[in-house]
Amino acid sequence: MSRANKGAVRPKLEQEGFFGRLSYFTSRALANLRQNVFVSAVTVGTIALALLIASLFLLVYVNLEGMAEGWSDKVQVTAYFDQEPAPLAVAAMKGRVQAIAGTAKVVFVSQAEAEKRLRSRLKGQESLLEGISPDVLPASLEIRLDRDHRDTDAVAAYVKKLKQIQGISEVQYGEEWVKRFNSFMNLFRLMGALLGSFLTITVLFIVSNTIKLTIYARKDELELLGLVGATRFFIKAPFLIEGILQGAAGAVISLLALLGCYFAFLKNAGDFLGINPASAGLSFLPATHLAGVVLGGVLLGFIGSATSLKRFINV
Amino acid sequence: MIQMHNVFMSYPPESSALADINLKIPKGDFVFLTGQSGAGKSTLLKLIYADLTPTRGQVLIDGVNLTRLSRSQVPLLRRSIGVVFQDYKLLPNRTVLENVAITLEVLGWGKRDIGKKVYHILKRMGIEDKINATPLRLSGGEQQRVALARALVNDPKILVADEPTGNLDDENKEAILSIFKEANNRGTTVVVATHDRRVIENSHRRVIRLDKGSIVHTPDFMVAGVTGSAGVCPLEEVPDVQG
Numbered sequence: 400m401s402r403a404n405k406g407a408v409r410p411k412l413e414q415e416g417f418f419g420r421l422s423y424f425t426s427r428a429l430a431n432l433r434q435n436v437f438v439s440a441v442t443v444g445t446i447a448l449a450l451l452i453a454s455l456f457l458l459v460y461v462n463l464e465g466m467a468e469g470w471s472d473k474v475q476v477t478a479y480f481d482q483e484p485a486p487l488a489v490a491a492m493k494g495r496v497q498a499i500a501g502t503a504k505v506v507f508v509s510q511a512e513a514e515k516r517l518r519s520r521l522k523g524q525e526s527l528l529e530g531i532s533p534d535v536l537p538a539s540l541e542i543r544l545d546r547d548h549r550d551t552d553a554v555a556a557y558v559k560k561l562k563q564i565q566g567i568s569e570v571q572y573g574e575e576w577v578k579r580f581n582s583f584m585n586l587f588r589l590m591g592a593l594l595g596s597f598l599t600i601t602v603l604f605i606v607s608n609t610i611k612l613t614i615y616a617r618k619d620e621l622e623l624l625g626l627v628g629a630t631r632f633f634i635k636a637p638f639l640i641e642g643i644l645q646g647a648a649g650a651v652i653s654l655l656a657l658l659g660c661y662f663a664f665l666k667n668a669g670d671f672l673g674i675n676p677a678s679a680g681l682s683f684l685p686a687t688h689l690a691g692v693v694l695g696g697v698l699l700g701f702i703g704s705a706t707s708l709k710r711f712i713n714v
Numbered sequence: 715m716i717q718m719h720n721v722f723m724s725y726p727p728e729s730s731a732l733a734d735i736n737l738k739i740p741k742g743d744f745v746f747l748t749g750q751s752g753a754g755k756s757t758l759l760k761l762i763y764a765d766l767t768p769t770r771g772q773v774l775i776d777g778v779n780l781t782r783l784s785r786s787q788v789p790l791l792r793r794s795i796g797v798v799f800q801d802y803k804l805l806p807n808r809t810v811l812e813n814v815a816i817t818l819e820v821l822g823w824g825k826r827d828i829g830k831k832v833y834h835i836l837k838r839m840g841i842e843d844k845i846n847a848t849p850l851r852l853s854g855g856e857q858q859r860v861a862l863a864r865a866l867v868n869d870p871k872i873l874v875a876d877e878p879t880g881n882l883d884d885e886n887k888e889a890i891l892s893i894f895k896e897a898n899n900r901g902t903t904v905v906v907a908t909h910d911r912r913v914i915e916n917s918h919r920r921v922i923r924l925d926k927g928s929i930v931h932t933p934d935f936m937v938a939g940v941t942g943s944a945g946v947c948p949l950e951e952v953p954d955v956q957g
Contacts, residue, residue: 427819434807623803626765627864628793629820630786
């Protein structure tokens with residue numbers, strides 16, 4: 400701007416610099432919240448409700464996934480030996496198995512141990528084992544896989560490597576069960592992703608429209624600021640900070656409500672089902688997820704305000 | 715100086731608001747803009763503070779062509795122009811102090827300086843006792859003074875007012891006009907749009923009369939006591955346009 404604006408002053412706030420501006424815009428945002436209590440409460444309430452629904456879904460999903468992951472502990476590979484190896488050879492064999500990627504735990508089961516287990520399983524019917532030599536049951540290695548190696552293809556690849564070890568005659572791992580379990584998990588994750596996506600879109604829609612309405616209610620203020628010479632940034636900054644504060648407040652309220660629902664649900668479910676809630680394994684959202692919900696609220700408030708402001712600022 | 719050069723303004727789809735406007739308002743002048751409702755007075759004022767861009771032609775403020783201003787330059791221009799809107803545009807949930815302070819906050823003034831400056835301007839307007847009231851608790855005349863205070867608080871180069879005496883009684887009209895005159899005496903160029911004949915007659919200032927979007931001949935009674943042109947500037951007198 401040249402001649403016409405020689406007298407015009409660039410916005411130079413009471414406190415200069417980034418923190419000075421941040422402090423000014425934050426105090427303006429807080430004043431706006433105070434001056435528009437009802438509208439702000441509606442926005443915070445909507446964000447809190449929307450995030451509560453999303454967090455409830457997340458809580459259920461996380462617990463169900465945790466339970467399903469627990470079932471995958473049953474994925475176990477058993478490697479049978481032709482002949483029972485000597486104790487020193489057992490240690491060497493265990494070492495070679497441990498060296499295969501994906502091995503979590505290896506337990507050697509001798510022929511004697513195998514017979515002992517069989518006997519305990521047939522308690523009361525031991526006569527069935529009369530005349531059978533203990534040598535009939537082969538020695539074996541029972542191998543647990545870590546979580547990343549429990550899907551169908553990873554188990555098959557693991558077994559292939561295991562079979563290459565000399566001395567192992569046969570490997571069993573409940574191929575059908577692993578396949579069915581992994582199909583179930585894939586379906587579960589797909590459903591979770593679909594439901595989660597729909598829920599996210601719904602939450603975005605509701606929150607952005609609420610913010611749009613609240614900003615529409617203040618369009619005169621936006622118009623006036625533009626007419627007295629405020630820059631786009633000067634007009635937008637307090638509204639964006641308001642959006643962030645409202646989003647964060649909404650998220651915190653939703654988490655507090657979720658905490659209440661969680662304890663109420665656990666207590667009631669325990670009484671109703673006659674189970675110990677602790678043993679049912681239901682847990683609250685982990686810290687990372689809690690931080691995610693708060694961040695989600697902040698982003699919702701910020702993006703909702705930013706997109707709505709675009710329409711009403713005429714500078 | 716405010717200049718308009720072959721300015722046309724039409725609203726979509728095909729409603730013509732202004733047609734071939736040529737005018738020159740020198741620095742420090744006090745001009746009334748008159749005409750019936752729908753004559754184009756408000757549109758002409760909006761062109762001055764860049765709320766509208768002409769469909770054709772050029773608007774210049776102190777030699778700067780507003781049609782060539784970038785979006786980021788518009789706020790800088792508006793800071794040098796005080797505007798009194800027809801509907802006042804006071805924010806109902808803010809106090810008088812906060813309403814007037816907006817103009818200074820935009821300029822980056824500190825809180826303490828804003829308090830002093832706002833108090834002084836409200837005192838000039840005679841409403842310093844209303845500093846903590848909200849606009850809805852004020853009378854029409856008081857609201858108009860708050861709007862005037864907001865427009866004048868940063869000593870603008872130009873003051874434009876759209877029907878500032880529209881809903882006021884005679885006493886308040888006089889008071890508002892004397893504030894305009896005082897601002898003009900301090901060097902501010904004043905442009906007031908009004909269709910109130912008595913206000914114009916009593917003020918003895920230059921008049922630009924609009925009819926159906928065009929400037930028409932100004933009757934003598936409307937320029938009583940004033941010498942010189944009635945604000946209509948022949949095309950050849952408009953200087954070259956510079957951005």
